[in-house]
Amino acid sequence: MTIAFPKPDQAVLARRREIVDGLGRLVASEALIVSEDERRAFETDGLTAYRQMPLAVVLPSTTEEVSAILRFCHQHGVKVVPRGAGTSLCGGAIPQEDAIVLGVAKMNRVLDVSFEGRTARVQAGITNLGISQAVAHEGFFYAPDPSSQLACTIAGNIAMNSGGAHCLKYGVTTNNLLGVTMVMLDGTVVEIGGEHLDAAGYDILGLVCGSEGQLGVVTEAVVRILRAAEGARPALFGFEKAEDAGACVAAIIGAGIIPVALEYMDKPAIQICEAFAHAGYPLDVEAMLIVEVEGSDQEIDDMLRRIVAIAEPFKPKTMKVSQSEAESAAIWKGRKSAFGATGRVADYICMDGTIPTGQLPYVLKRIDEIVKSYGLGVANVFHAGDGNLHPLVMFNTNVPGEMEKAEKAGEDILRLCVEVGGCLTGEHGVGIEKRDLMTHQFNPIDLEQQMRVRGVFDPGWLLNPAKVFPLEGRFAA
Amino acid sequence: MTIHTPRDEQDASIIIRDAADKGTLLNVSGNGTKAPMGRPNQTDASISSAAMTGITLYEPAELVISARSGTPVLEVMRVLAAKGQELPFEPMDYRSLLGTKGDPTIGAVAAMNISGPRRIMAGAARDSLIGVRFVNGRGEAVKSGGRVMKNVTGLDLVKLMAGSWGTLGFLTEVTFKVLPKPERMATLVIRGLDDRQAIEALSMALGSPFDVTGAAHIPDRDRRGGSTLIRLEGFRVSVDYRMNELKRLLKRFRFMDILEGNGAEALWQSVRDASVLTDQGGRAVWRVSTAPTKGPDVAAHVAQSLDAQWFYDWGGGLLWISTPADGDAGASILREATRTYGGHATLVRAPTEVRSTLDVFEPQTDALMTLTRGIKASFDPAGILNPGRMYAGI
Numbered sequence: 038m039t040i041a042f043p044k045p046d047q048a049v050l051a052r053r054r055e056i057v058d059g060l061g062r063l064v065a066s067e068a069l070i071v072s073e074d075e076r077r078a079f080e081t082d083g084l085t086a087y088r089q090m091p092l093a094v095v096l097p098s099t100t101e102e103v104s105a106i107l108r109f110c111h112q113h114g115v116k117v118v119p120r121g122a123g124t125s126l127c128g129g130a131i132p133q134e135d136a137i138v139l140g141v142a143k144m145n146r147v148l149d150v151s152f153e154g155r156t157a158r159v160q161a162g163i164t165n166l167g168i169s170q171a172v173a174h175e176g177f178f179y180a181p182d183p184s185s186q187l188a189c190t191i192a193g194n195i196a197m198n199s200g201g202a203h204c205l206k207y208g209v210t211t212n213n214l215l216g217v218t219m220v221m222l223d224g225t226v227v228e229i230g231g232e233h234l235d236a237a238g239y240d241i242l243g244l245v246c247g248s249e250g251q252l253g254v255v256t257e258a259v260v261r262i263l264r265a266a267e268g269a270r271p272a273l274f275g276f277e278k279a280e281d282a283g284a285c286v287a288a289i290i291g292a293g294i295i296p297v298a299l300e301y302m303d304k305p306a307i308q309i310c311e312a313f314a315h316a317g318y319p320l321d322v323e324a325m326l327i328v329e330v331e332g333s334d335q336e337i338d339d340m341l342r343r344i345v346a347i348a349e350p351f352k353p354k355t356m357k358v359s360q361s362e363a364e365s366a367a368i369w370k371g372r373k374s375a376f377g378a379t380g381r382v383a384d385y386i387c388m389d390g391t392i393p394t395g396q397l398p399y400v401l402k403r404i405d406e407i408v409k410s411y412g413l414g415v416a417n418v419f420h421a422g423d424g425n426l427h428p429l430v431m432f433n434t435n436v437p438g439e440m441e442k443a444e445k446a447g448e449d450i451l452r453l454c455v456e457v458g459g460c461l462t463g464e465h466g467v468g469i470e471k472r473d474l475m476t477h478q479f480n481p482i483d484l485e486q487q488m489r490v491r492g493v494f495d496p497g498w499l500l501n502p503a504k505v506f507p508l509e510g511r512f513a514a
Numbered sequence: 515m516t517i518h519t520p521r522d523e524q525d526a527s528i529i530i531r532d533a534a535d536k537g538t539l540l541n542v543s544g545n546g547t548k549a550p551m552g553r554p555n556q557t558d559a560s561i562s563s564a565a566m567t568g569i570t571l572y573e574p575a576e577l578v579i580s581a582r583s584g585t586p587v588l589e590v591m592r593v594l595a596a597k598g599q600e601l602p603f604e605p606m607d608y609r610s611l612l613g614t615k616g617d618p619t620i621g622a623v624a625a626m627n628i629s630g631p632r633r634i635m636a637g638a639a640r641d642s643l644i645g646v647r648f649v650n651g652r653g654e655a656v657k658s659g660g661r662v663m664k665n666v667t668g669l670d671l672v673k674l675m676a677g678s679w680g681t682l683g684f685l686t687e688v689t690f691k692v693l694p695k696p697e698r699m700a701t702l703v704i705r706g707l708d709d710r711q712a713i714e715a716l717s718m719a720l721g722s723p724f725d726v727t728g729a730a731h732i733p734d735r736d737r738r739g740g741s742t743l744i745r746l747e748g749f750r751v752s753v754d755y756r757m758n759e760l761k762r763l764l765k766r767f768r769f770m771d772i773l774e775g776n777g778a779e780a781l782w783q784s785v786r787d788a789s790v791l792t793d794q795g796g797r798a799v800w801r802v803s804t805a806p807t808k809g810p811d812v813a814a815h816v817a818q819s820l821d822a823q824w825f826y827d828w829g830g831g832l833l834w835i836s837t838p839a840d841g842d843a844g845a846s847i848l849r850e851a852t853r854t855y856g857g858h859a860t861l862v863r864a865p866t867e868v869r870s871t872l873d874v875f876e877p878q879t880d881a882l883m884t885l886t887r888g889i890k891a892s893f894d895p896a897g898i899l900n901p902g903r904m905y906a907g908i
Contacts, residue, residue, distance in 0.1 A: 234803055391662040393573065
């Protein structure tokens with residue numbers, strides 16, 4: 038519990054009744070959550086070690102309501118923490134005691150779909166998977182697929198610029214977003230982008246995507262929808278050394294092949310996932326790759342033949358091409374349950390740094406050393422094509438001090454990612470979790486430029502103010 | 515007029531800090547091949563990236579390349595091609611359209627978000643741009659993004675720099691994600707379709723699972739039909755398979771040919787560079803981005819009032835339209851079309867006196883303009899970098 042929150046503003050806390058009454062005049066009573074019991078459901082997100090009880094929670098149903106709520110908060114100096122489904126792993130939606138939570142989950146309708154134009158306009162509270170489900174009958178889907186896609190909202194995806202396992206081919210949220218309706222803190226509704234490609238002036242859409250709820254509240258989005266490939270099939274490769282797996286990834290890409298997914302798991306991750314999912318993973322290897330390719334059967338056969346030929350010189354101990362839908366599902370079930378399966382054997386924190394892929398063997402060795410130096414264990418799952426690491430640092434909550442050790446180990450790992458030329462977060466966001474590490478990646482001038490831009494949208498630091506930027510040295514303009 | 519050609523970022527910092535102190539307005543440029551674009555602006559001096567050249571990092575296995583901003587685009591392409599790779603977004607070369615000479619720079623590709631036909635599949639320049647270094651209007655060297663393709667650390671200033679036309683900062687180094695060059699390219703050509711039929715065919719192709727990487731329609735001058743182009747790229751086996759499937763899918767459109775090799779490449783280059791339009795002498799040229807299904811509506815609206823010629827890229831979502839260069843060069847009609855059907859229109863080519871009297875870029879809503887002014891001030895409070903090049907007062 039090493040991450041600090043700003044001291045709550047006592048004057049705001051003292052006005053709680055007045056603020057709640059004011060909000061009550063703006064939305065229907067069922068959209069305003071006041072009682073302590075009900076507010077408790079909103080006190081944390083996916084970073085459950087940290088909890089803060091918000092002043093109140095509002096769940097508006099329309100852009101107009103969002104506008105009225107934000108204008109009210111702007112006029113009364115009340116902080117606002119926007120929230121989608123609350124699945125953030127970096128604490129991006131964790132409230133503050135002197136803030137209200139503004140949840141968009143009630144706004145979850147599909148507004149318009151154009152299969153000819155390949156776009157969908159949705160309300161921002163719809164789930165990521167909900168978009169794909171709404172267009173699946175025509176064989177279309179929404180590409181970015183974070184592992185929380187069943188629950189997470191497109192609002193949250195836009196706030197965090199979420200990725201997924203298939204972004205090597207399809208890109209992340211920012212590459213699949215065409216427009217948003219966003220409400221500014223003063224209540225102004227801004228339309229950014231639309232059904233067309235690329236911005237007329239500054240790429241404000243690109244700035245909003247990944248801004249972690251600090252610039253405005255997105256109430257509608259236009260996203261690109263794509264026709265799904267005819268089929269997809271994964272293959273498994275097990276290696277005796279991490280270096281061989283890393284070299285194999287480089288050789289595949291060097292041969293001009295961009296698989297739709299290229300996932301790496303180390304021995305502890307393989308063992309944990311196999312015990313849970315019975316996916317047929319090899320237990321006698323140090324590293325495993327899941328390589329998935331897409332297309333018709335003919336194209337898939339051709340591509341997998343090439344990949345097997347590329348892998349052979351690295352002497353894989355196991356090479357297994359999925360032979361059926363059931364085998365493919367089992368292979369992915371193992372990988373996708375990595376977080377849940379790890380949670381069954383230990384408490385863990387999930388890191389999210391990115392490294393240049395050439396640094397993989399060195400970084401894995403250093404991660405092992407770092408975690409051991411704290412007397413803890415680690416399982417590594419990793420998007421190998423793009424260098425996005427997810428080390429799961431395991432600990433036992435019931436042993437006093439272990440969680441703090443795990444947090445320290447996590448920080449050391451992220452510093453290592455930056456040192457080798459990577460970054461603190463590849464797809465989860467900064468939130469509160471990595472806020473105080475920002476100075477390792479950015480110098481004061483870099484951060485000041487970002488904060489100046491932030492100040493254009495929210496000069497008073499009322500929108501999600503405890504996040505992203507270190508609490509010291511903040512300013513607006 | 516003084517032309518500064520800084521050798522490095524530190525040099526550029528000193529020049530810009532000094533200009534900010536003195537209120538010297540700076541024209542921000544590379545080698546000037548796009549100088550006749552944008553709003554003509556009055557500046558006191560120029561700062562050019564011409565002397566800042568060279569690839570600073572290239573890791574083919576990591577699909578990443580960094581270059582100083584003044585590096586010629588063709589040099590970047592040559593280095594990538596030697597390892598069988600390329601810039602995924604297929605940047606347009608404006609020289610033939612604008613009638614300019616010199617080496618277009620990689621910095622301008624980032625600063626103007628320059629893409630080509632593959633934008634529909636691989637994204638724009640801004641989607642491949644993963645890191646920038648620049649000097650802001652205070653003379654401060656700032657970095658954003660980096661050299662890894664998955665990075666959500668902090669506000670994405672990389673996107674803001676892409677397409678800001680040098681009004682927010684002087685780019686010193688840019689880093690792009692790259693992709694393997696496809697082994698084979700083949701183009702299905704359908705002849706004789708009118709605009710609406712063509713866009714319907716392109717929508718069917720783009721809505722298929724066959725990974726179309728180019729979708730253009732070039733109407734005939736007599737408007738009785740034209741050439742509809744659908745491009746497939748990839749490994750040989752895959753392109754053959756997908757081409758057969760595509761022909762089956764589109765069989766109700768008869769008169770189909772397959773085009774490959776140099777002829778096909780030259781054709782896509784003329785689509786990319788809009789040189790389909792360049793034989794039109796002194797006419798004005800507009801670039802309109804709209805929803806692909808609205809492309810024919812925009813063209814029909816413009817053709818009703820103007821002597822216009824046009825072609826479509828991006829499956830109908832990108833229109834290149836030439837209009838008579840006199841008067842407002844068709845601005846009021848074009849802007850009426852974008853207001854009605856959505857999207858935005860940019861006046862790419864027109865005489866200086868025309869560009870100085872009207873909005874070259876699509877006028878923005880008041881709310882967006884307020885944000886635009888605020889963003890400009892947050893990077894360049896003295897307003898010295900390319901003032902007025904995009905919008906008056908920006």
